[in-house]
Amino acid sequence: MPAEPTARYLDNHATTRTDPRVVESMLPFFSERFGNAASTGHAFGDDAAAAVETARAEVAELLGAEPVEVIFTSGATEANNLALKGVLGTSPTNAHLVVSTVEHPSILDPAARLQRDGCQLTRIPCDADGRIDPETVISALTPDTVLVSVMWANNEVGTINPVIDCAQACHDRGVIFHTDAVQAAGRVPVNCRNLAVDLLSLSAHKIYGPKGIGALIVRRGTRRIRLAPQIEGGGHEGHLRSGTLPVPLVIGFGTACRLAREALESESNRLSGLAGTLVEGIRSRLPGVRINGHATDRLPGNVHLGFEGVDGDALLAGLRQIAVSSGSACTTANPEPSHVLAAMGVPEALSRASLRFGLGRFNTEEDIAVAVEEVVTTVERLRGVDNSPRPTVR
Numbered sequence: 437m438p439a440e441p442t443a444r445y446l447d448n449h450a451t452t453r454t455d456p457r458v459v460e461s462m463l464p465f466f467s468e469r470f471g472n473a474a475s476t477g478h479a480f481g482d483d484a485a486a487a488v489e490t491a492r493a494e495v496a497e498l499l500g501a502e503p504v505e506v507i508f509t510s511g512a513t514e515a516n517n518l519a520l521k522g523v524l525g526t527s528p529t530n531a532h533l534v535v536s537t538v539e540h541p542s543i544l545d546p547a548a549r550l551q552r553d554g555c556q557l558t559r560i561p562c563d564a565d566g567r568i569d570p571e572t573v574i575s576a577l578t579p580d581t582v583l584v585s586v587m588w589a590n591n592e593v594g595t596i597n598p599v600i601d602c603a604q605a606c607h608d609r610g611v612i613f614h615t616d617a618v619q620a621a622g623r624v625p626v627n628c629r630n631l632a633v634d635l636l637s638l639s640a641h642k643i644y645g646p647k648g649i650g651a652l653i654v655r656r657g658t659r660r661i662r663l664a665p666q667i668e669g670g671g672h673e674g675h676l677r678s679g680t681l682p683v684p685l686v687i688g689f690g691t692a693c694r695l696a697r698e699a700l701e702s703e704s705n706r707l708s709g710l711a712g713t714l715v716e717g718i719r720s721r722l723p724g725v726r727i728n729g730h731a732t733d734r735l736p737g738n739v740h741l742g743f744e745g746v747d748g749d750a751l752l753a754g755l756r757q758i759a760v761s762s763g764s765a766c767t768t769a770n771p772e773p774s775h776v777l778a779a780m781g782v783p784e785a786l787s788r789a790s791l792r793f794g795l796g797r798f799n800t801e802e803d804i805a806v807a808v809e810e811v812v813t814t815v816e817r818l819r820g821v822d823n824s825p826r827p828t829v830r
């Protein structure tokens with residue numbers, strides 16, 4: 437059912453509104469600057485190629501990477517597939533892969549596919565906050581392990597992982613390390629310059645850029661990572677990802693990365709403040725509200741709450757003035773409770789009665805006030821709390 441047109445958008449982990457400055461930067465590349473970035477040797481192609489390289493440098497700059505390490509893809513789903521299938525595609529058939537249980541389906545599904553095709557797979561557990569302990573990573577490694585993939589920040593509960601330590605532990609043992617940094621890049625500092633991260637995925641539409649463009653960062657540090665390309669034909673992107681580059685999207689991605697870098701600190705402080713107001717506002721008026729995810733090591737704009745004693749579907753359906761996500765990740769196609777909350781040990785009923793709020797650049801204090809009021813009154817109504825004015829007893 438479409439949300440009310442006036443609904444406040446609080447689902448910025450799912451996607452973000454494209455920043456008007458990003459749209460502005462893209463527009464000329466749909467019209468007068470329409471060249472193919474691979475058709476150099478004339479002004480149109482040269483212009484597109486130069487603009488693409490400027491954007492590539494902006495993406496690299498956000499992450500402390502080198503421009504040559506940025507491989508443009510159609511988004512993070514493709515980048516994650518390229519990382520996993522690319523590394524395993526250049527490894528022995530029965531090589532060992534380690535992923536965490538709380539990864540996005542764009543990691544879990546290719547990992548399951550690779551397992552069906554003969555690779556060994558270990559899914560490592562998280563703790564009650566959804567965090568992956570580097571010791572758990574280390575204990576999962578075997579002499580056959582070629583790749584470990586642990587996300588930088590979780591897309592449901594916002595927990596930030598000790599990726600630096602996980603990566604170092606893998607490097608010390610000669611294992612390639614990949615991180616899905618989709619929710620972290622552009623929201624919290626992600627700098628791979630001095631990190632043992634070999635491969636990193638990100639996506640433009642989570643940071644106020646356009647949908648349909650992302651990147652896999654393939655580090656060229658101490659050792660060369662060999663990847664089997666998943667899309668061939670033309671040799672674009674250093675033969676790792678063929679296909680004509682969507683120049684307007686690439687330009688928008690570059691602008692989004694620059695804006696995110698420039699605003700990183702102020703934006704993350706502002707969003708932490710709004711998140712605090714939201715949590716306080718709801719918990720000061722409602723009992724039985726549990727915070728899911730890590731108390732402090734979490735994405736600044738993420739609030740994930742479980743409401744005891746209410747039906748999750750009825751809760752979501754009752755919220756007409758705000759657009760948020762169900763904690764159960766429940767869709768008609770997938771009525772399963774969230775695999776992330778299950779891995780954290782959250783009871784199924786509470787998982788189904790959880791909400792994910794994703795605050796972003798365009799949210800205001802007024803949005804938060806509306807959200808608090810809407811959530812409190814809806815939960816009270818569902819819990820059967822009568823708040824109607826009582827007749828005065830004389």
Ligand SMILES: Cc1ncc(COP(=O)(O)O)c(C=O)c1O
Nearest residue numbers: 511512513540542591618639650
């Ligand atoms: C953690 C994480 N990884 C990967 C993806 C997939 O990104 P894309 O939409 O660019 O394919 C998402 C999107 O929801 C995500 O949150």
